[in-house]
Amino acid sequence: MNPFDATRVSGQVGPSALDVCEKCGSRVTGICRPLDVAALDDVASESEQTSLPARATLFREGDPATRAFSIMNGTVKLTRLLPDGRQQVVGFRFAGDIIGYTTAKTYPFDAELLTPSQFCRIDRPKLDKLLRTYxxxxxxxxxxCLEELAQTQEHVVTVGRRTAESRVAAFILGLVEAQRRRGPLPKEIAMPMTRADIADFLGLTLETVSRTLTGFRKRNLIAEPAHQRMQILSMAGIMQLAEGEGD
Amino acid sequence: MNPFDATRVSGQVGPSALDVCEKCGSRVTGICRPLDVAALDDVASESEQTSLPARATLFREGDPATRAFSIMNGTVKLTRLLPDGRQQVVGFRFAGDIIGYTTAKTYPFDAELLTPSQFCRIDRPKLDKLLRTYxxxxxxxxxxCLEELAQTQEHVVTVGRRTAESRVAAFILGLVEAQRRRGPLPKEIAMPMTRADIADFLGLTLETVSRTLTGFRKRNLIAEPAHQRMQILSMAGIMQLAEGEGD
DNA sequence: CGTGGGATTGACACGACTCAACCCCGGTGG
DNA sequence: CCACCGGGGTTGAGTCGTGTCAATCCCACG
Known part of the structure; x- marks a missing residue:
């Protein structure tokens, strides 16, 4: 299970060139995957494309949940606030993922862009109409939603029962998995989140994350050839730390 | 938000006497709530009642997900296993909750009874047919599912960012909330889980949970008049510990 | 060249874990 | 009837992993 995104669904195979929607150009890995052309057309006509720079917020926790978003490219960070002002990152989302669909009146978390991103936006009334139609x-x-739930439960396990080293290793595996699901795995993967973001995701401090990552580097498990880029040198080593070292 | 169960849905009001299904006697707080009488009839005829003693398991992580369950009464513990054999409790479920519905081929967690329980059981093919019909x-x-997801994310926050005291306080509030949603809140609430269960839920050790609860008792925030029964003496105090003391 | 955000590193403190002893109570069997 | 047993709970002492606080580095950017 992967706490990172909501794309994977049981039985779903990897993306192929055919999955690209000629209407909006996004890969049809998100909600539109099971739709036929007519339906896609309909969805496309009801939604609109937008793009925003890094650090922009799609919405904040507590805002009226008036629309949903489908990420075309970029990375989004989902966070919840604590009363004392600190934050918990509840997940990261990538191209193909759906954000902000809820039956509640307000969004349950903030959604903030980590990179400049493009996405489709659709108003709730329109979306509800589409849901009834298709x-x-x-x-x-x-x-x-069920898949995302399973991933979130997995993340509870990570945060609740693992050591700092094991959590960071699990995070890296999650990043790799999310990337893999979206296409062939490049040697170098993007890691647009800061140490603080990772720490807030894993329930650690940024110092601990930093120390752990430098530890991994010194043991030649990973390399960071550039800012926000990571290379996995020993997948086996990382996996062992993530699983075996749960203790 | 409450990490305990999946009953509450936005806009839903508290249960009333009218919510009891005359077919199976269970309160219609679970999946059947929005159904009309005919549909209820249909659902009832497709499902069957069972009861099991405490410690029985409904299913285990990895078992083929062949059926779903609706709890009529009793308490169920949902757990995930770690490679090293320890467990993480991902939630507790009570009367009216649905368990085991997933699109995956296998269940993502164990479901074990904490108390003797009755429930309705329905085979996946039959359930899928009903879903298409209604x-x-x-x-x-x-x-x-969306509600449960929000609760689980909330639980990630609890486990990831709070002190032991704050986690235990949040747990108690969750228990209370789950109880309240099922009827008028009794002075004494049932707490069928052991210290170890609570610890595995909160990402703590049973010793820490024990110490924290005795601390609460000594400060007259709670009382435990009998084994597995709890009385809240200072709701305000508990709430303050749960929220304010996030740090 | 100066500035600021992100990352690293070190020293130290403390909260929760570990290990272990002990209590309490209900069930069981001699 | 009571001794024994086992599971759940409590409590204590000591350890250790992370958090905290703070200094420093690096580099992109203006």
């Missing part, structure tokens, strides 16, 4: 769409949403 | 049922499932 039952497979609702089915799809349920699938995504 | 779109509101699927809608309802999506609602429940």
């Amino acid at each position: 039952p497979t769409l609702e089915r799809r949403l349920l699938d995504l | 779109p509101t049922l699927e809608r309802r499932l999506l609602d429940l």
